[in-house]
Amino acid sequence: MIVGKLKDVAEIKEMLPEDIESLLIIGCGTCVSVSLAGGEREANSLRDLLELYYSSQGQDVRVNATTIKRQCDDEFIETEELSIEGHDVVLSLACGVGVQHLGIKHPEKIILPGVNTTFYGRNADVGEWEEMCLGCGDCILDDFAGVCPVARCSKSLIHGPCGGSQDGKCEVDDEIDCGWELIYNRAEDTGQLDRLLEYEGPKDWSTYRDGGVRSHKNPEFFSE
């Protein structure tokens, strides 16, 4: 899923325009809700904080919060259309996708981001998320025993570890596992070591952002 992190309140205050009369905080009930960054709980507590902030400043700002199932999908945002139009500014707690989708649907409304979209990751433990995928557009997990060298090696190396890998840790930070050691161990456990020698780079990056802004259509819906 898409993982996010709620921005610091100080940064959010900084980006909010002065002299607004109303602010709508919209949480997103899917990915960022699961990563405890921008769901209903965060939207409501941010509302309380900002209300307190504005009243302490003697500013009369109406702050409301609502949460919709998915901000990246028309189906779910339609229900909030009136509410969005009724506020000066919207602070979206969705990932960058949701923030922009709201902007497309409300061309004249200022939509601000309240969350930093961090990565595509998994829930590693309670309150802990780990990056697993880069969305490169050309999955090569079959060549690497199911562990992604592109997302899980700090240098996205595809021919093996760098010299900085030591004791299973990455040269960038002791907290980061060496992606190549994970690949190697899993390849060994699953009897696929030979395959690691086969992959020939360099990787084709044209399916990633390097090929330009991406979009795709399902042919079922678009006949020639």
Add this chain to the structure above:
Amino acid sequence: MAEYTSKLEQLLEEGEFVVCSEMGPPIGADPEFIREKCDDLKGYVDAVNITDNQTAIIRMSSIAAAKIAMEEGLEMIIQVTGRDRNRIGIQSDLLGASALGLRNVLCLTGDHQCFGNDEDAKNVFDLDSVSIIKACQQMTEEGKLINGNELKTEPPELYYGGAHNPFADPFEMHMMKLEKKIEAGMKFIQTQCIYNLEKFDYWMEEVRKRGLHEKCHIMAGILPTRSVKALKMMKKFVAGMDVPDYTIERMEAADDKKAEGVQMAVDIINHVKEIEGVRGVHLMPVAWEEITPVVVEKANLYPRPEV
């Protein structure tokens, strides 16, 4: 008589025990900085590596600095990392280096930018060390770029190598990478600096078992140092360095640290010189470059052969 791409290749191919050293370009644009360093090294080493923004700190480009040093009469080895340039930039630079007469290349993945002063930079790593070696091989031997297109004028003349860390664990995983580099065409290796001789001996034994020493020339990395602090720093902070406690204890016990540092380097050189498959040494006295001639003389590696 065989035609060689570079003096370094000739020396290695003709069986000389080669001495390389390393030079860091200035953080600035002064060519005199390079010329002065060249004076110290002339006659004492066969070839000099010139680093490519090592530890991700911005310096004069490796190719520019190498060109200046080459004009002073030194045989140079440019370094190319994949951190800062993609396949377009790297191949273009390799063509340019060859055109300038720079014929030796050390192909490296590159330190992560978090080690330098530009942690907020975007890294590239489009090519890793294996892919850079492969690019050199394809351009020089097939006259082709990575994309398969043929070069339209003379191909570059390059003698290309890579690095390896004999102390990195797990051993087999790093050997796999080494074999990939050799498969890609790597002609020579300069190893990570050696302090742990037992481990280095073991690595060489494995190298010989696999016949890798017959496929590429191995130069042992030597890092003369003059302080306990430096040794402890390397042990603790330099990724992949193996500094045994006995090395630190030896330096601690020495009254004259500089003399001990030189002697330690000489002892390691004398040890590796006797190992089958070790074809030379690569001296990298970080922040103590002026000691290179002293070490070379004391290790009885002076004078250097004429070619």
